Amino acid sequence: MIRTALRHHAPTEVAEAVALLDIHADRAAVLAGGTMLVPSLTRGERDLDHVIDLRRLGVDAATVTADSVHIGAMVTYAQLLARSAFPGTAQLLQRVAGAITGGPQIRCQGTICGSAAYANPSSEVPAVLVALDATMHLHGPGGARMIPAAAFFLDAYTVDLRRGELLTGVTVAARAARLGYYKLKLAEGSWPIATAAAVLPPTDGGYGDVGYRGAVVTLGAIGTRPIQLDLAPVLDDDGRLPSDADVDDWVVAQIGETWDDELAPGDYRSMVAGVVLRRALHRAREENR
Amino acid sequence: MTELATEPQQVEAVPDRDVSMTVNGRACRVRCEDRHLLVEVLREQLRLKGTHAGCLNGDCGACTVEFDGQPVKSCLVLAAAAEGAEITTLEGVAKGGELDPVQQAFWDNDGFQCGFCVPGQIFATRWLLARDTDPTDEAIREALAGNICRCTGYQTIVESVRAAAAGLRDKRRTT
Numbered sequence: 179m180i181r182t183a184l185r186h187h188a189p190t191e192v193a194e195a196v197a198l199l200d201i202h203a204d205r206a207a208v209l210a211g212g213t214m215l216v217p218s219l220t221r222g223e224r225d226l227d228h229v230i231d232l233r234r235l236g237v238d239a240a241t242v243t244a245d246s247v248h249i250g251a252m253v254t255y256a257q258l259l260a261r262s263a264f265p266g267t268a269q270l271l272q273r274v275a276g277a278i279t280g281g282p283q284i285r286c287q288g289t290i291c292g293s294a295a296y297a298n299p300s301s302e303v304p305a306v307l308v309a310l311d312a313t314m315h316l317h318g319p320g321g322a323r324m325i326p327a328a329a330f331f332l333d334a335y336t337v338d339l340r341r342g343e344l345l346t347g348v349t350v351a352a353r354a355a356r357l358g359y360y361k362l363k364l365a366e367g368s369w370p371i372a373t374a375a376a377v378l379p380p381t382d383g384g385y386g387d388v389g390y391r392g393a394v395v396t397l398g399a400i401g402t403r404p405i406q407l408d409l410a411p412v413l414d415d416d417g418r419l420p421s422d423a424d425v426d427d428w429v430v431a432q433i434g435e436t437w438d439d440e441l442a443p444g445d446y447r448s449m450v451a452g453v454v455l456r457r458a459l460h461r462a463r464e465e466n467r
Numbered sequence: 468m469t470e471l472a473t474e475p476q477q478v479e480a481v482p483d484r485d486v487s488m489t490v491n492g493r494a495c496r497v498r499c500e501d502r503h504l505l506v507e508v509l510r511e512q513l514r515l516k517g518t519h520a521g522c523l524n525g526d527c528g529a530c531t532v533e534f535d536g537q538p539v540k541s542c543l544v545l546a547a548a549a550e551g552a553e554i555t556t557l558e559g560v561a562k563g564g565e566l567d568p569v570q571q572a573f574w575d576n577d578g579f580q581c582g583f584c585v586p587g588q589i590f591a592t593r594w595l596l597a598r599d600t601d602p603t604d605e606a607i608r609e610a611l612a613g614n615i616c617r618c619t620g621y622q623t624i625v626e627s628v629r630a631a632a633a634g635l636r637d638k639r640r641t642t
Contacts, residue, residue: 179502179504179507180502180503180504181502182502183481183482184500184501184502184545185482185501186484186501186545186548188550209545209548211543212543212544212548213525213543216504216542216543217523217524217525217542217543219502220523220524221524231545231547231548233548256537279612279613280526280612280613281609281610281613281614282538282591282594282595282610282613283528283531283538283539283540283587283590283591283613284525284613286537286538286539286594287539287544366609367612
């Protein structure tokens with residue numbers, strides 16, 4: 179049982195939600211799917227007086243066009259999976275949605291935007307949104323603003339949401355790039371220890387099997403926030419990678435502060451970072467021949 | 468001598484509200500506090516004990532119900548958020564005294580076992596078979612991944628789902 183005198187609000191207008199968040203500040207939190215917030219209240223880890231439930235806000239639609247996908251804050255993973263394949267690189271969102279742990283129940287409850295706002299470093303969503311150059315749609319007392327995902331994720335469990343602001347949706351460009359995704363985790367029901375999303379230009383530029391020119395890889399669950407790496411500094415003139423050991427050393431040098439949790443210490447995550455990066459790159463090339 | 472404080476501690480009143488929902492096809496209204504979980508209201512107010520309270524953490528799946536047609540873990544839902552929702556609990560699965568085909572397959576194949584995880588297993592199976600009439604064992608195990616069987620008897624549960632799928636396919640062929 180939740181032990182605080184919680185009040186539940188279900189505003190129907192964004193302005194009303196913003197006003198509630200602004201008034202109650204750190205005594206309030208936004209409720210989307212509830213898969214993280216509600217159990218944290220039950221466990222007594224969070225002490226709140228108000229939850230602002232978005233279910234009546236009209237942000238439960240996913241809009242797909244030829245070149246982008248917009249996902250409202252209440253769109254669940256199951257909704258993404260019920261749609262036909264997203265165009266271009268946006269398909270990665272559906273791949274991630276299909277691999278969310280916790281079975282169909284969690285996929286029917288959890289949301290991309292909720293995971294983004296929660297910003298658990300071990301969650302797949304933050305790094306995937308950075309990899310896809312997503313745009314975060316925020317509404318607050320000062321009005322609406324949009325920021326790139328790379329600027330939204332500031333630290334572990336910390337995002338660029340100002341007082342009274344909420345995340346109402348995210349837009350992902352559907353680029354015609356080659357995409358490879360690799361996830362390292364210990365068991366089906368486990369959070370990942372490391373993820374890598376590799377994005378390569380749509381064609382190999384004549385470099386065939388060896389070239390990674392233009393490659394950008396985003397690492398998740400390794401640092402306290404997503405780590406985006408442009409591989410240009412480490413490639414030779416033909417777009418080739420150096421030896422595996424050199425790649426691993428270069429990746430470790432880029433990581434900065436690593437993430438520790440019950441699944442793995444930071445130094446283990448550093449050790450596997452180069453491996454998951456190389457596997458994602460390989461998949462980007464092999465799965466897009 | 469130190470005097471004990473005599474002023475009563477101020478305790479904020481816990482707000483409550485009426486929540487209207489349809490449960491197992493019947494409209495009902497419950498009075499609950501905003502902090503109450505849906506699983507608590509189903510079990511303690513509506514006395515629907517087929518919904519089990521396990522981990523209260525979203526892990527075990529024993530509290531699963533169908534919420535507007537989708538399987539959800541009711542320990543992750545505030546009852547206040549269920550206003551207007553259509554909810555099916557395990558008690559609402561059997562119709563007219565007859566077990567649902569999924570329940571029957573679990574019965575025939577020893578899938579129930581101790582019964583604690585049954586709500587999650589049954590509702591996850593219904594969700595799977597509504598989308599995949601001939602699932603592989605891998606798909607079955609993936610669909611059941613949100614449910615923890617404390618008997619650890621997963622094999623008979625997988626066999627039950629396989630049998631349920633076969634039974635439903637047969638039923639479709641003959642009707």
